[in-house]
Amino acid sequence: xxxxxxxxxxxxxxxxxxxxxxxxxxxxxxxxxxxxxxxxxxxxxxxxxxxxxxxxxxxxxxxxxxxxxxxxxxxxxxxxxxxxxxxxxxxxxxxxxxxxxxxxxxxxxxxxxxxxxxxxxxxxxxxxxxxxxxxxxxxxxxxxxxxxxxxxxxxxxxxxxxxxxxxxxxxxxxxxxxxxxxxxxxxxxxxxxxxxxxxxxxxxxxxxxxxxxxxxxxxxxxxxxxxxxxxxxxxxxxxxxxxxxxxxxxxxxxxxxxxxxxxxxxxx
Amino acid sequence: xxxxxxxxxxxxxxxxxxxxxxxxxxxxxxxxxxxxxxxxxxxxxxxxxxxxxxxxxxxxxxxxxxxxxxxxxxxxxxxxxxxxxxxxxxxxxxxxxxxxxxxxxxxxxxxxxxxxxxxxxxxxxxxxxxxxxxxxxxxxxxxxxxxxxxxxxxxxxxxxxxxxxxxxxxxxxxxxxxxxxxxxxxxxxxxxxxxxxxxxxxxxxxxxxxxxxxxxxxxxxxxxxxxxxxxxxxxxxxxxxxxxxxxxxxxxxxxxxxxxxxxxxxxxxxxxxxxxxxxxx
Numbered sequence: 001x002x003x004x005x006x007x008x009x010x011x012x013x014x015x016x017x018x019x020x021x022x023x024x025x026x027x028x029x030x031x032x033x034x035x036x037x038x039x040x041x042x043x044x045x046x047x048x049x050x051x052x053x054x055x056x057x058x059x060x061x062x063x064x065x066x067x068x069x070x071x072x073x074x075x076x077x078x079x080x081x082x083x084x085x086x087x088x089x090x091x092x093x094x095x096x097x098x099x100x101x102x103x104x105x106x107x108x109x110x111x112x113x114x115x116x117x118x119x120x121x122x123x124x125x126x127x128x129x130x131x132x133x134x135x136x137x138x139x140x141x142x143x144x145x146x147x148x149x150x151x152x153x154x155x156x157x158x159x160x161x162x163x164x165x166x167x168x169x170x171x172x173x174x175x176x177x178x179x180x181x182x183x184x185x186x187x188x189x190x191x192x193x194x195x196x197x198x199x200x201x202x203x204x205x206x207x208x209x210x211x212x213x214x215x216x217x218x219x220x221x222x223x224x225x226x227x228x229x230x231x232x233x234x235x236x237x238x239x240x241x242x243x244x245x246x247x248x249x250x251x252x253x254x255x256x257x258x259x260x261x262x263x264x265x266x267x268x
Numbered sequence: 269x270x271x272x273x274x275x276x277x278x279x280x281x282x283x284x285x286x287x288x289x290x291x292x293x294x295x296x297x298x299x300x301x302x303x304x305x306x307x308x309x310x311x312x313x314x315x316x317x318x319x320x321x322x323x324x325x326x327x328x329x330x331x332x333x334x335x336x337x338x339x340x341x342x343x344x345x346x347x348x349x350x351x352x353x354x355x356x357x358x359x360x361x362x363x364x365x366x367x368x369x370x371x372x373x374x375x376x377x378x379x380x381x382x383x384x385x386x387x388x389x390x391x392x393x394x395x396x397x398x399x400x401x402x403x404x405x406x407x408x409x410x411x412x413x414x415x416x417x418x419x420x421x422x423x424x425x426x427x428x429x430x431x432x433x434x435x436x437x438x439x440x441x442x443x444x445x446x447x448x449x450x451x452x453x454x455x456x457x458x459x460x461x462x463x464x465x466x467x468x469x470x471x472x473x474x475x476x477x478x479x480x481x482x483x484x485x486x487x488x489x490x491x492x493x494x495x496x497x498x499x500x501x502x503x504x505x506x507x508x509x510x511x512x513x514x515x516x517x518x519x520x521x522x523x524x525x526x527x528x529x530x531x532x533x534x535x536x537x538x539x540x541x542x543x544x545x546x547x548x549x
Binding site: 065068069070087088089090092093094096098100102103104113114116117118165 | 448449451453463464
């Protein structure tokens with residue numbers, strides 16, 4: 001176990017830190033008779049990217065939507081910046097798996113939509129939207145409609161929209177699952193750059209082990225039926241190396257293997 | 269000399285010239301590949317030629333040719349009977365459709381948004397849609413006489429249920445992920461309805477409106493044929509009774525044309541005002 005790239009938190013509930021932006025306390029969720037989540041306790045540190053990883057049916061998307069305030073928990077509590085929340089709030093922004101772009105609106109209006117709902121004046125809204133459109137690499141596409149863009153470009157619009165409202169916490173629900181493999185890699189690299197640049201807290205849901213290890217500061221492994229936290233892993237990967245070197249790094253590969261060993265019992 | 273050349277070139281450009289068959293054929297081919305309007309014209313031409321041939325056979329002594337019908341139409345426009353008939357027919361039609369559209373979309377959207385409104389209203393409109401309305405139209409006359417009210421009611425009875433049920437379906441099929449998106453950015457319920465639900469529902473909403481308008485045309489014709497012999501219905505009945513078959517067909521064809529153009533106009537309004545992304549194809 002002399003792997004320097006692998007440090008594991010001692011207990012399933014991660015140690016309390018003063019810098020937790022989001023605290024998840026004893027969250028349970030039942031859909032009728034089906035128990036989707038049982039007794040989830042987690043803390044998400046400011047400025048870090050934490051991934052919720054697990055096989056399908058482990059409730060990772062449900063947990064993310066509970067944190068977002070889109071789905072009510074059956075019991076338990078979510079605290080953001082120390083305050084309990086029950087619904088969506090301005091300090092959290094969501095990136096959807098299916099992009100959730102308005103097909104009748106241009107890229108510019110889609111990106112500025114969060115600000116439009118907050119009644120930000122049009123000039124300021126467009127200025128902010130244009131800045132984030134450029135940041136996600138879509139400059140020149142402001143007047144296009146979503147159906148004129150590729151899947152990868154549509155998700156860039158979704159990410160720009162979430163950034164534009166300047167939330168502390170970004171919640172990403174399998175954002176790259178509808179994007180092809182080549183674009184996904186490019187996306188992961190861009191995401192790391194944005195994490196560096198924006199200094200925000202990211203909570204990221206994926207079912208791809210490689211993706212989780214590549215982008216995360218911390219990985220929360222969930223086990224299915226009912227969803228519980230089975231393991232918390234900090235893959236201390238040196239991100240100063242080039243993306244290709246990271247993907248070949250022994251530490252990276254060991255973490256991937258470690259997680260696979262933990263999850264293989266749930267594979268059918 | 270120069271002057272006489274350029275108009276000829278323009279003729280060629282339009283494709284009307286018979287002097288250069290190879291380029292004209294090419295022109296028609298490229299036009300047919302690119303333009304939908306070409307096929308609409310071809311489709312109508314086939315219909316009219318078939319009609320003309322059937323009229324000349326003739327398949328029945330009461331079946332006029334296409335050209336006879338066109339000239340009868342011209343005659344009725346010239347003597348003003350067409351205008352007078354449309355003046356009478358369009359009043360209940362427009363009134364009934366406007367009322368059905370406003371009330372129908374309003375009720376349908378309310379039913380889509382609220383379960384209680386659905387439980388309250390859905391059974392009524394499902395029964396109304398299933399009912400054979402032609403049987404109810406004479407009852408309306410019995411109660412409201414033969415005036416504008418009865419004709420307008422006949423239009424509403426046919427148009428309203430279709431519009432209500434389609435609007436309801438439209439709202440229920442709104443992309444839930446877009447609604448979640450609006451909630452996640454703290455949109456109010458009003459913003460959710462007007463910025464997400466109605467725009468996303470608009471294609472089905474408009475499909476319902478188109479069906480409703482078509483039903484409204486049926487309603488007004490039923491009323492004019494069954495209850496109050498006025499307007500276009502009267503024109504049809506009168507010319508049938510005096511065996512002016514070309515005039516009768518001209519009146520029938522004209523109401524079909526008006527109905528078709530109205531629906532096409534609505535489609536134009538929809539794509540150009542509400543869903544700009546559908547224009548670019």
